[in-house]
Amino acid sequence: MADKTLVCKDxxxxxxxxxxxxxxxEEKGFESEPKRCIDCRRARRQQNNK
Structure with missing residues (x-):
């Protein structure tokens, strides 16, 4: 495996x-790659926890 460059959908x-x-x-069994960068994932998590 090698590092991959992805584009954040947000x-x-x-x-x-x-x-x-x-x-x-892979260990967690996730079948798809992340769609959001780490900053957008954090922001989305905070928004959903309100």
Missing amino acids: CGKDFIFTEGEQKFF
Whole structure:
């Protein structure tokens, strides 16, 4: 596995999906890559917890 550059669906910025994150996703059984960068994921989580 190698690091991948993905595009955030919320802000449109490129972000790196690291090899370590890919392994974590695989171990957790997640079938798809993240759609949002870490900043947008945090913002979305905070918004959903209100």
